[in-house]
Amino acid sequence: MIGQKEIRQLEVMKRLKGAVKAFGERAxxxxxxxxxPFENIExxxxxxYTKLTLPKEYGxxxxxxxxxxxxxxxxxxxxxxxxxxxxxHNMTILEVLENQQWDPAKKDAFFHAIAKGALVNRAASExxxxxxxxxxxxxxxxxxxxxxxxxxxxxTFTSLAPALDIFLVSAWIPEEETVGWFMVHKDLAGVxxxxxxxxxxxxxxxxxxxxxxxxxxxxxxxxxxxAPKKGTGWLLHxxxxxxxxxxxARNYAVQFAKSYTPNSLQKPISSLPHIQEKIGHxxxxxxxxxxxxxxxxxRWDEKPDERDEMAGELAxxxxxxxxxxxxxxxKAMRVVGAQSLKKSNPMQRYFxxxxxxLHNPPMDDAVLALLANQILQDxxxxxx
Numbered sequence: 361m362i363g364q365k366e367i368r369q370l371e372v373m374k375r376l377k378g379a380v381k382a383f384g385e386r387a388x389x390x391x392x393x394x395x396x397p398f399e400n401i402e403x404x405x406x407x408x409y410t411k412l413t414l415p416k417e418y419g420x421x422x423x424x425x426x427x428x429x430x431x432x433x434x435x436x437x438x439x440x441x442x443x444x445x446x447x448x449h450n451m452t453i454l455e456v457l458e459n460q461q462w463d464p465a466k467k468d469a470f471f472h473a474i475a476k477g478a479l480v481n482r483a484a485s486e487x488x489x490x491x492x493x494x495x496x497x498x499x500x501x502x503x504x505x506x507x508x509x510x511x512x513x514x515x516t517f518t519s520l521a522p523a524l525d526i527f528l529v530s531a532w533i534p535e536e537e538t539v540g541w542f543m544v545h546k547d548l549a550g551v552x553x554x555x556x557x558x559x560x561x562x563x564x565x566x567x568x569x570x571x572x573x574x575x576x577x578x579x580x581x582x583x584x585x586x587a588p589k590k591g592t593g594w595l596l597h598x599x600x601x602x603x604x605x606x607x608x609a610r611n612y613a614v615q616f617a618k619s620y621t622p623n624s625l626q627k628p629i630s631s632l633p634h635i636q637e638k639i640g641h642x643x644x645x646x647x648x649x650x651x652x653x654x655x656x657x658x659r660w661d662e663k664p665d666e667r668d669e670m671a672g673e674l675a676x677x678x679x680x681x682x683x684x685x686x687x688x689x690x691k692a693m694r695v696v697g698a699q700s701l702k703k704s705n706p707m708q709r710y711f712x713x714x715x716x717x718l719h720n721p722p723m724d725d726a727v728l729a730l731l732a733n734q735i736l737q738d739x740x741x742x743x744x
Contacts, residue, residue, distance in 0.1 A: 372412055381438070429597060445564070456471075484530045498530050509581065552570075553571070556568050596660075606684070609693070
C-alpha cells in the first residue's frame with residue numbers, strides 16, 4: 361500500500377503543492393467574475409498533473425488511484441471547482457486505459473494527444489435523462505453514413521468544457537438499438553459550447569452544454585459500446601474533491617480560531633472549550649473519512665482481481681465521505697461564526713461548493729438501495 365508520505369514525495373505532487381497556493385488566491389476573483397479558471401488549468405498542465413494517470417510509455421506519470429485522489433484532495437483544499445473539473449480528465453484516462461473495446465491504434469493516438477496537452481472528458485448527461493447513472497437512454501443520436509457517423513444532440517454538465525479538446529460522447533444508435541461512445545474533437549464543424557452553467561456551487565467547473573449539430577465523425581471514432589454497469593474506483597475522485605474542500609474549511613477555521621481574539625477575551629478563541637470541542641469533532645470526522653477513502657483506494661490499486669466485487673464499497677465511500685465533508689464544513693463555519701457568511705470569506709464558498717457533492721454520482725438514495733439489495737441478496741443466498 362502506497363502511503364501518504366510516498367504520495368507527497370512524488371515529483372508531480374511536490375510541484376502541485378507549490379501551485380495550489382495560487383489557486384486559493386485566484387478563487388475569489390474567479391467567483392466574482394463567474395469565470396472559468398484557465399490559469400489554474402494551465403498551471404496543472406505545466407506541472408504535469410494532466411498527465412498524472414497517463415501511462416509512462418506516453419510520457420505520463422502512470423500513477424494509480426491513491427495518488428490521483430491525493431492530488432484531487434490537495435487541489436480542492438484551495439479550489440473545489442478546479443479539482444472537480446480536472447478530475448474528470450484524469451479519470452477518463454484511467455477508464456480508457458482499462459477499456460478492452462478500443463482499437464489499439466486509436467487508443468495509442470488518444471494517449472499521444474493527451475501527452476501533447478489535450479484535455480478530455482466524457483459527455484453523457486442530457487436535459488431529459490439527467491445523470492446517466494440513473495439509466496436513461498440518451499436522446500443524442502448517431503446515424504451511420506457511408507464513411508462514418510453523424511451526431512446530433514445536446515449534452516449537459518460537460519465539466520471543463522471551455523478547455524476541452526476531445527469529448528467522448530454517448531449516443532443512441534437506432535440501427536443497432538444500443539448506446540455507443542464516439543470521439544469528437546472540439547474543432548469539428550457543428551460542435552459548439554452553449555454557456556449555460558449558472559449554479560451557485562462549483563461555479564468554476566465550466567460545466568456548460570455541448571451542442572452537436574450534424575457533426576460528422578470518422579468510422580473509427582466509434583470507440584466503445586456501452587458497458588454493463590459496475591462500480592468504478594476512478595469515480596472516487598468525487599469524494600476526494602469534497603473531502604478536500606472540507607480540509608480547506610478546517611484549515612481556515614483552525615487559523616481563525618488561533619488568531620481571533622475578541623475584546624471580551626484575553627486569549628484567542630482557540631482556548632475556549634466549546635471551540636476545541638468543535639475542532640476535535642472536525643478532526644475526528646476528517647480522519648474517519650480519509651481512512652475509509654484511502655483504504656478502499658488501496659484495495660482497488662493492489663487487488664485488481666477483486667474490483668468486480670467492490671461496487672458496494674465504492675458507492676459507500678462516496679456517500680460517507682461526501683456527507684462527512686458537508687458536516688465538517690458546517691462545524692468549521694460554527695467555529696468562524698457569522699464572519700463565515702461574508703462574501704469576502706472563503707468559508708461561504710466552501711459551504712456552497714461542498715453541497716454539490718450530493719448531486720454527483722452515485723446519489724445517496726442509489727447508494728443506500730445498492731447496499732440494502734446486496735445484504736438482502738446475500739441473506740437469501742445463505743438461506744438456500
